[in-house]
Amino acid sequence: MTVMEQRGTYRPAPPPAWQPRTDPAPLLPDAEPYRVLGTEAAAKADPELLRRLYAELVKGRRYNAQATALTKQGRLAVYPSSTGQEACEVAAALALEERDWLFPSYRDTLAVVARGVDPVEALTLLRGDWHTGYDPYEHRVAPLSTPLATQLPHAVGLAHAARLKGDDVVALAMVGDGGTSEGDFHEALNFAAVWQAPVVFLVQNNGFAISVPLAKQTAAPSLAHKAVGYGMPGRLVDGNDAAAVHEVLSDAVRHARAGGGPTLIEAVTYRVEAHTNADDATRYRGDAEVETWKQHDPIALLERELTGRGLLDEAGAETARRDAETMAADLRAHMNEDPALDPMDLFADVYAEPTPQLLEQREQLRAELAAEAEQEGVQG
Amino acid sequence: MTTVAVKPATMAQALTRALRDAMAADPSVHVMGEDVGTLGGVFRITDGLAKEFGEDRCTDTPLAEAGILGTAVGMAMYGLRPVVEMQFDAFAYPAFEQLVSHVAKMRNRTRGKMPLPLTIRVPYGGGIGGVEHHSDSSEAYYMATPGLHVVTPATVADAYGLLRAAIASDDPVVFLEPKRLYWSKDAWNPEEPATVEPIGRAVVRRSGRSATLITYGPSVPVCMQAAEAARAEGWDLEVVDLRSLVPFDDGTVCASVRRTGRAVVVHESGGFGGPGGEIAARVTERCFHHLEAPVLRVAGFDLPYPPPMLERHHLPGVDRILDAVGRLQWEAES
Numbered sequence: 001m002t003v004m005e006q007r008g009t010y011r012p013a014p015p016p017a018w019q020p021r022t023d024p025a026p027l028l029p030d031a032e033p034y035r036v037l038g039t040e041a042a043a044k045a046d047p048e049l050l051r052r053l054y055a056e057l058v059k060g061r062r063y064n065a066q067a068t069a070l071t072k073q074g075r076l077a078v079y080p081s082s083t084g085q086e087a088c089e090v091a092a093a094l095a096l097e098e099r100d101w102l103f104p105s106y107r108d109t110l111a112v113v114a115r116g117v118d119p120v121e122a123l124t125l126l127r128g129d130w131h132t133g134y135d136p137y138e139h140r141v142a143p144l145s146t147p148l149a150t151q152l153p154h155a156v157g158l159a160h161a162a163r164l165k166g167d168d169v170v171a172l173a174m175v176g177d178g179g180t181s182e183g184d185f186h187e188a189l190n191f192a193a194v195w196q197a198p199v200v201f202l203v204q205n206n207g208f209a210i211s212v213p214l215a216k217q218t219a220a221p222s223l224a225h226k227a228v229g230y231g232m233p234g235r236l237v238d239g240n241d242a243a244a245v246h247e248v249l250s251d252a253v254r255h256a257r258a259g260g261g262p263t264l265i266e267a268v269t270y271r272v273e274a275h276t277n278a279d280d281a282t283r284y285r286g287d288a289e290v291e292t293w294k295q296h297d298p299i300a301l302l303e304r305e306l307t308g309r310g311l312l313d314e315a316g317a318e319t320a321r322r323d324a325e326t327m328a329a330d331l332r333a334h335m336n337e338d339p340a341l342d343p344m345d346l347f348a349d350v351y352a353e354p355t356p357q358l359l360e361q362r363e364q365l366r367a368e369l370a371a372e373a374e375q376e377g378v379q380g
Numbered sequence: 381m382t383t384v385a386v387k388p389a390t391m392a393q394a395l396t397r398a399l400r401d402a403m404a405a406d407p408s409v410h411v412m413g414e415d416v417g418t419l420g421g422v423f424r425i426t427d428g429l430a431k432e433f434g435e436d437r438c439t440d441t442p443l444a445e446a447g448i449l450g451t452a453v454g455m456a457m458y459g460l461r462p463v464v465e466m467q468f469d470a471f472a473y474p475a476f477e478q479l480v481s482h483v484a485k486m487r488n489r490t491r492g493k494m495p496l497p498l499t500i501r502v503p504y505g506g507g508i509g510g511v512e513h514h515s516d517s518s519e520a521y522y523m524a525t526p527g528l529h530v531v532t533p534a535t536v537a538d539a540y541g542l543l544r545a546a547i548a549s550d551d552p553v554v555f556l557e558p559k560r561l562y563w564s565k566d567a568w569n570p571e572e573p574a575t576v577e578p579i580g581r582a583v584v585r586r587s588g589r590s591a592t593l594i595t596y597g598p599s600v601p602v603c604m605q606a607a608e609a610a611r612a613e614g615w616d617l618e619v620v621d622l623r624s625l626v627p628f629d630d631g632t633v634c635a636s637v638r639r640t641g642r643a644v645v646v647h648e649s650g651g652f653g654g655p656g657g658e659i660a661a662r663v664t665e666r667c668f669h670h671l672e673a674p675v676l677r678v679a680g681f682d683l684p685y686p687p688p689m690l691e692r693h694h695l696p697g698v699d700r701i702l703d704a705v706g707r708l709q710w711e712a713e714s
Contacts, residue, residue, distance in 0.1 A: 136493060147482075153446065164410075187444040
């Protein structure tokens with residue numbers, strides 16, 4: 001066949017027929033946030049779990065109040081309170097197994113403490129005597145992350161590594177509504193879905209990124225809908241319903257552990273306090289809105305369920321309050337002690353071995369401290 | 381006793397060999413990046429690794445540098461030793477926040493509990509005819525970030541030895557590969573691929589008595605040429621190859637400058653706020669009474685990296701280096 005003949009018979013093959021990579025329908029979140037408390041689903045909830053959640057919620061709220069008080073006494077540099085969001089915080093910690101990992105953001109001290117980290121060590125960052133006060137490997141809790149959403153890819157990488165090593169470990173990563181606008185949120189979800197990494201992303205949509213409301217943050221139908229674009233399921237849950245959050249998180253953790261890949265969960269909640277003690281929320285929202293949300297309080301919702309079903313009486317509630325007071329008194333006592341500071345620690349752990357430059361600078365500081373001590377001795 | 385022929389090898393081959401040997405020696409070493417798997421990397425440095433070790437050990441990632449480095453952080457947290465490839469210098473910038481806020485700080489912020497042993501390979505520098513965003517010298521950004529080691533080889537043997545050392549390090553290492561030298565050849569014995577170089581030691585590449593050229597990476601061969609050319613002018617130049625920008629080897633550099641009494645720092649990176657300013661200051665602070673002239677810098681101009689048809693005017697070349705040597709106040713000698 002000549003070239004011309006070939007040309008005559010040549011027909012371009014049609015491109016392969018287009019098909020969606022996955023069926024988006026099963027990935028879509030429900031139209032309404034999932035609820036358990038006050039619904040028929042509540043009857044199926046484990047009474048022991050509900051009581052445990054209640055005790056932790058009460059303790060969590062007291063912890064927030066105590067930490068905020070410590071900022072006013074100058075014992076903490078700053079505290080971003082999670083009051084109103086205790087259901088998410090506590091459920092996140094309780095949905096995980098011992099071997100799992102938690103990746104908190106800076107507002108998630110309660111989750112860190114509920115996971116078992118020492119309540120004082122959890123506040124080291126915010127007291128300012130060091131950055132991360134706890135050993136991340138002791139309770140498998142990554143450092144509280146201040147740069148928004150940057151801890152999410154860490155969770156993906158850790159979960160991926162665990163799976164490569166054959167460990168059935170799940171990572172739960174926490175982020176806020178504002179954090180979903182960050183590039184790292186996008187990259188983490190994409191990597192997680194491509195690798196089918198055993199990760200659960202919990203977005204606490206508390207309505208505000210400091211002062212900016214969600215409407216200025218996204219035009220998505222909901223934050224949970226973002227999951228569909230990555231090819232992972234999105235779940236929408238009432239973030240003030242501790243039983244619902246715990247159930248949705250536990251399902252997602254189980255799904256991930258079984259090799260089903262990641263899930264994005266949007267928990268709809270509300271930041272009752274200002275962004276931090278240094279913020280003035282009256283500049284961007286009215287009291288009426290806050291009051292509305294207080295009518296949908298996570299502790300009150302659970303209390304109503306428990307008392308209605310005879311699972312909690314006044315004595316039980318009193319025990320929970322007393323335990324919380326004991327925790328708060330203990331926290332107060334420890335936080336009122338001045339932390340031991342050694343300026344020479346500045347040079348520890350910058351590298352495995354200090355560089356020659358750091359050794360020189362360390363000697364400079366040592367000499368300055370010696371001169372300071374001598375001066376104080378003369379004055380004393 | 382067997383004799384192994386010492387054949388010329390390229391820097392690219394030595395880097396590939398270093399990755400392969402590191403992966404064979406330690407199952408926790410994982411290579412990841414854009415196009416590093418099936419393709420073997422755009423510069424072919426990871427050629428064959430996916431085939432030999434499987435895609436779980438040499439992984440084509442999604443195209444997102446912050447995601448690559450961020451997930452590598454999580455992998456290192458779980459006991460792996462990731463080796464990340466950033467495809468080009470200027471494509472590494474999206475990973476900058478992960479690098480500065482997490483990679484560099486994790487050991488320190490956790491009081492040593494959570495070290496991150498990971499290597500970030502970055503092909504850097506110009507002189508390859510690359511179009512916009514393919515020729516940056518970004519070392520000053522990394523040098524200015526405490527917690528990182530910053531290493532760059534200039535020879536085939538060092539490419540192997542320093543990369544093995546970087547991967548073996550329990551600290552994060554930014555490993556800058558002078559892409560202009562990828563295809564440079566040295567006599568190198570791949571059967572005995574040299575010992576693992578300790579990070580942080582400079583080396584005298586050429587001994588001389590008149591003045592010291594302090595340089596690193598892609599500028600080392602240029603300085604060697606300049607030193608040869610300088611003989612015609614009667615100058616006997618010493619060339620110090622830094623190899624490691626962090627930690628900085630004050631000892632080797634200052635011993636050389638004290639011997640010669642004159643120094644020029646040479647690099648492609650811009651001069652203003654560049655590594656040369658730091659090096660000149662360190663040398664002046666430590667060797668002032670041995671200096672016959674101010675420490676001079678020959679650097680790239682302080683402008684965005686030029687288009688390829690103009691880059692030769694930007695890059696420090698032999699003539700510009702010799703001009704600087706000529707300005708080292710030789711009048712005092714005569």
